[in-house]
Amino acid sequence: MPCQISSNSSTNIISKSTIFPATDSTLSDLKLSVSDLPMLSCHYIQKGNLFTKPQVPIPxxxxxxxxxxSHTLTHFPPLAGRLTTDVDGYVYISCNDAGVEFVHASATHLFINDVVDTIHVPDSVKGFFTFDRTVSYDGHFRPLLAVQVTELNDGIFIGFSVNHAVVDGTSLWNFINTLAEVCRGTKCLSKKPCFSRDSVLISSACLKVPEGGPKVTFDEHAPLTERVFRFSKESITKLKNRINNKKKTCYNNTEVVNEVELIIGEDKVSTLIGNWLKNASVFDQEKSKDREISSFQSLCALLWRAVTRARNFPSNKETTFRMAVNCRHRLTPELESFYFGNAIQSIPTYATAGDVLSHDLHWCAEQLNKNVLSHDDKMVRRFVRNWENDPKCFPLGNFDGAMLTMGSSPRFPMFDNDFGWGKPVAVRSGWANKFDGKISAFPGREGGGSVDLEVVLSPETMAGIESDPEFMEYVSSDVC
Structure with missing residues (x-):
């Protein structure tokens, strides 16, 4: 195929080809679940890794x-298939070995530093992915997976565009990790996918798709600014300790101790205070063991407050913070850890702007914590029943200007991808599913509990959080 310019940037498309599984699939059609079907109106997921230049020549x-x-697809046959809808309106993945798209591209005018050493993510990154803004319903007649290898001057980027009705983040990164293992020559795979379709997520309810297929529910061309904020392990620990060590008693207050001494005498007060501290310590340890707010929830609370301040709402304006949660371990019986497909639900937490800003970080984090803890087997099943009563695609977007939606996870093994020339330098994503208030969480490259937040906001809101002292106090100074 002749060289062409990508619509996203000055990336040159050198060639395209179709890759088929090394062996024929024997897997039956897989019915889409109540977690898969809502994603038919979402873009294909676009995620990928940036690497230093391999010593092996590109040819x-x-x-x-x-x-x-090709060999990895034999372990993930759904990705080489297509979507199909039967006469009753049920949607399946047909594991028909139709193949995936492979793209070789060139952007040798770009260096690694052009990608990672910038405050805001440059638009050139979007050229590292194919199937730009493709809606997942289009998987009926387009490949469910495309892999693009883009040459940079001093590195390469491997970008994956995958149908969101077929995979969630857990399934996607398991596939990418497996591909890296196979590329290194590993014979025995460590994380085999499970294609079982016998859980409560498989339903007899039928999604009615409009003529021409569902459309995305947000403005794909709204002006946005994107930045990856880095949070070191030390910074996150500091934030988490601040939130979890909120003073619950006044036993450190010298004025109170002095008053007690005047009333009951100095000799008795030391024994009293000693017992008080001991009992309070035991109580607080037990309470924190049950309800400790996690590092991730602490970060979410920090961002929620900063964005709410920057958006400058009236105090009675309701704000929403949505978090995607993995339901695999929340169901009883649990799904397999590497269940293939979507097994996620979106948990909304609501609070007025006045409450978010008048309370402290502990309060904000506690609201998120309560919702996450309560999302058990019973709640997952309630979400399923609610969808069955009103089957529809997921309304992704920021409809009232006051929403934040957190996706992805710092627990995903995004840096466990050594294809044979070392681990990645960075994780980046494409245009897919980007709107004002869309956040994605990545593990930090240095590991150890560090986290990167990919934040997408309107330009004015981004400027607001970048000048927010409380937020920026915890952001690492070096650019990611």
Whole structure:
């Protein structure tokens, strides 16, 4: 195929080809679940890794990646299939070995530093992905997966565009990790996917799709600013301790101790205070063991307050913070850890702008914590029943200007992708599912509990959080 310019940037498309599984699939059609079907109106997921330049020349590297992809698809046959809808309106993945798209691209005018050493994510990154703004319903007639290898001057980027009605983040990163293992020559795979379809997520309810297929529910072309904020392990620990160590008693107050001494005498007060401290310590330890607010919830609370301040709402304006949660371990019986498909639900937490800003970080984090803790088997099943009563696609977006939606997870193994020339330098994403208030959480490259937040906001809101002292106090100074 002749060289062409990507619509996203000055990336040159050198070639396109179709990669088929190394062996024929024997997997039956997989029915989409109540977690899969709502994603038919979402864009394909676009995630990928940036690497330093391999010593292997590109003409030798590309066939190696293609062979590894072909062999990996034998373990993930749904990704080489297509969506199909039967006469009753039920949607399936047909594991028909139709193949995936493979793209070789060039952006040799770009360096690694052009991607990672910028305050805001440059638009050039969007050219590292194909299937730009493709809606997942289009998987009926387009590949469910595309892999693009883009040459930079001093590195390469491997970008994955995957149908969101077929995978969630857990399934996607398991596939990418497996591809890296196969590319390195690993024979025995460590994390085999499970294609079982016998859980409560598989329903007899039918999603009625409008003529022409569902459309995205947000403005795809709204002006946005994107930045990756880095949070070191030390910074997150400091924030988490601040939130979890909220003073619950006044036993450290010298004025109170002095008053007690005047009433009951100095000799008795030391014994009293000693017992008080001991009992309070035991109580607080037990309470914090049950209700400790996590590092991630602490970060979410920090961001919620900063964005609410920057948006400058009246105090009675209701704000929403949505968090995607993995339901695999929340169901009873649990799903397999590597259940293939979507097994996520979106938990909304509501609070007025006045409450978010008048209370402290502990209060904000506690609201998120309560919702996450309460999302058990009973709640997952309630979400399923509610969807069955009103089957519809997921309304993704910021409809009232006061929403934040957190996706992805710092627990995903995004840096466990050594294809044979070292671990990634960074994680980046494409245009997919981006709107004002869309946040994605990545693990920090240095590991150890560090976190990167990919934040997408309107330009004025981004400027607001970048000048917010409380928020920026915890952001690492170096650019990601």
């Amino acid at each position: 030798e590297l590309l066939p190696l990646i293609k062979r590894a992809l």
